[in-house]
Amino acid sequence: MSKIFSGIQPSGNLHLGNYIGAIKQWVELQNDNDCIFCIVDLHAITVAQDPKVLKEKILEVTALYLACGIDPQKAKIFIQSENPHHTELAWILNCITPFGQLERMTQFKDKSQKQQEGTTAGLFDYPVLMAADILLYDTQEVPVGQDQKQHVELTRDLAEKFNARFGQTFVVPNPRIIKETARIMSLQEPTYKMSKSDADMLGAINLLDAPDVITNKIMKAVTDSGSEIAYSGEKNAVSNLLSIYSAVSNISIPELEEKYRGKGYGEFKKDLAEAVLSIIIPIQDRYSQLRESDDELNRVLDEGRDETMKRSSIVLQKAKKAVGLGR
Ligand code: AQP
Numbered sequence: 001m002s003k004i005f006s007g008i009q010p011s012g013n014l015h016l017g018n019y020i021g022a023i024k025q026w027v028e029l030q031n032d033n034d035c036i037f038c039i040v041d042l043h044a045i046t047v048a049q050d051p052k053v054l055k056e057k058i059l060e061v062t063a064l065y066l067a068c069g070i071d072p073q074k075a076k077i078f079i080q081s082e083n084p085h086h087t088e089l090a091w092i093l094n095c096i097t098p099f100g101q102l103e104r105m106t107q108f109k110d111k112s113q114k115q116q117e118g119t120t121a122g123l124f125d126y127p128v129l130m131a132a133d134i135l136l137y138d139t140q141e142v143p144v145g146q147d148q149k150q151h152v153e154l155t156r157d158l159a160e161k162f163n164a165r166f167g168q169t170f171v172v173p174n175p176r177i178i179k180e181t182a183r184i185m186s187l188q189e190p191t192y193k194m195s196k197s198d199a200d201m202l203g204a205i206n207l208l209d210a211p212d213v214i215t216n217k218i219m220k221a222v223t224d225s226g227s228e229i230a231y232s233g234e235k236n237a238v239s240n241l242l243s244i245y246s247a248v249s250n251i252s253i254p255e256l257e258e259k260y261r262g263k264g265y266g267e268f269k270k271d272l273a274e275a276v277l278s279i280i281i282p283i284q285d286r287y288s289q290l291r292e293s294d295d296e297l298n299r300v301l302d303e304g305r306d307e308t309m310k311r312s313s314i315v316l317q318k319a320k321k322a323v324g325l326g327r
Contacts, residue, residue: 001031001033001034002033002034002140002141003033003034003036003137003138003139003140003141003292004026004029004033004034004035004036004139004140004141004142004143005035005036005037005038005040005133005134005137005139005142005173005294005306006022006026006037006038006142006143006144007037007038007040007043007080007133007191008022008023008039008040008061009040009041009043009044009196010039010040010041010044010054010057010058010060010061010149011043011044011047011049011057011197012048012057012196012197013196013204013206013207013208013209014060014061014064014196014203014206014207014208015194015196015205015206015207016184016194016205016206016207016244016276016280017145017181017183017184017193017194017204018059018066018196018207019207019279020181020184020243020244020247020248021144021145021146021178021181021182021183022143022144022145023064023065023068023070024068024181025143025176025178025249026070026075026143027068027069027081028257029143029302030070030074030075031072031074032277033141033186035067035075035076036076036077036078036137036139036204036304036308037070037075037076037077038077038078038080038133038216039058039061039062039065039077039078039079039080040130040133041054041058041079041080042080042081042086042087042129043080043126043129043130044057045122046120046122046123046126047111047114047115047123047197048103048117058079059291059297060208061246062295062297062300062301063287063290063291064207064208064283064287065077065282066286066290066297066300067283067286067287067290068207068283071144072303072304074310076303076304076307077300077301077303077304078124078233078301078304078305078307078308079305080133081288082301082305083305083308083309085132085136085309085312085313085316086132086133086136086312087128087129087132088316089135089136089312089315089316089319090125090128090129090132091133092319092320092323092325093131093132093135093158093162093261094125094128096157096158096161096162096165097128097154097158101154101157102124102125102127102128102154105127105150105151106150107126107127107147107150107151108123108124108126108127111123112124114197122151126151127150127151127154127155128150128154128158130148130155131151131154131158131159133173134152134155134173135158135159135170135171135173135315136311136316137308137311137312137315138170138171138315139171139173140171140173140174141173141174141175141176142155142173142174142175142176143176143177144175144176144177145181145182145183145184145193146177146179146182146183146250147183147193148175149175149177151176152173152175153175155173156172156173156174157172159171159172160172162319162322165321166319166322167322169315169318169319169322170315170319180243180246180247180253181247183242183246184240184243184247185237185240186198186200186203186204187202187203187204187205187217187218187220187221187240187241188200188202188203188220188221188222189222190222190236190237190239190240191204191236196307202217202220202221205217205218205276205280207280207283207284207287207319208284208287209280209306211277211280211281214273214276214280215273215278216271218241218269218273218276219269219270219273221237221241221269222237223237223238223241223265224236224237224238227264227265229242229256229260229261229263229265229268230256230257230262231243231253233280240258241268241269241272242257244272244276245271245272245275248275248276248278248279249275261272
């Protein structure tokens with residue numbers, strides 16, 4: 001049984017990349033592990049958010065966690081900003097984090113280019129807060145998509161550095177990345193990852209998109225030159241569609257290649273849309289039921305906050321004592 005921590009930002013609409021790259025793994029992991037899944041709203045505000053929309057998205061993400069199969073009897077779910085230990089530990093970690101290491105974070109480089117009103121200190125510091133999120137719970141494994149690997153590596157570096165300087169305090173965590181589904185790409189620009197902040201409305205399949213919208217996005221997905229449905233480095237678009245198909249159907253990629261040998265993109269995409277909908281429609285049904293009243297969501301979040309704060313206070317006190325803070 002491993003201790004597992006992961007989270008998603010309520011910074012927009014959850015999409016199939018978040019589901020395949022993260023939540024789908026969490027649902028499997030919760031059966032045999034001690035899991036905590038967070039709604040990382042403090043990370044979301046590292047880019048500008050409309051306060052009313054953010055508030056709504058926090059409950060939306062919570063309901064989607066449950067609708068996708070996270071079971072609060074097995075895993076704890078809570079909102080990051082409701083546990084102040086995260087920002088407190090982040091400050092302590094800031095004081096041992098090399099500035100140059102944060103400058104090398106590729107997500108910072110990508111996102112700072114998009115910040116029109118100027119890059120904020122929060123965006124720069126985001127990976128240190130993420131390190132605090134992980135280290136507060138003696139986390140052993142962090143299930144994430146490929147884009148977060150560098151941040152988990154920074155977390156490892158900070159834990160090792162802190163332990164070496166102040167004595168054994170933190171467990172050094174490992175990223176848990178499933179190669180085949182670690183990077184689901186945009187349906188319109190398959191060299192970029194599917195992303196909540198993609199300006200192209202056709203690039204991402206959102207978990208709450210209407211079924212006809214999902215079918216339309218898949219039918220309009222770009223393909224590669226040539227008509228062969230095969231997984232290869234030269235066929236980014238079709239390889240991405242095959243990865244999605246395989247993840248939602250549990251049919252292996254070689255089997256799918258065989259099934260569609262000599263067949264056209266039209267038939268392949270129609271079947272892919274059906275396979276995606278067979279996963280998403282039940283999620284949407286459960287989501288609608290959950291949103292009839294938010295009482296259940298609030299109960300789950302209250303319980304998750306209380307339980308996780310008990311755990312994180314132990315590690316935080318240990319870290320503060322090691323550094324020499326307080327009396
Ligand atoms: N395209 C993806 N393929 C596989 N995994 C993905 N993840 C995100 N996009 C993909 C994984 O989902 C988890 C939550 O990600 P996040 O919301 O914390 O932040 P993100 O990675 O920055 O997600 P987005 O969608 O790209 O959001 P924006 O546009 O707001 O930055 C992580 O485990 C991530 O790896």
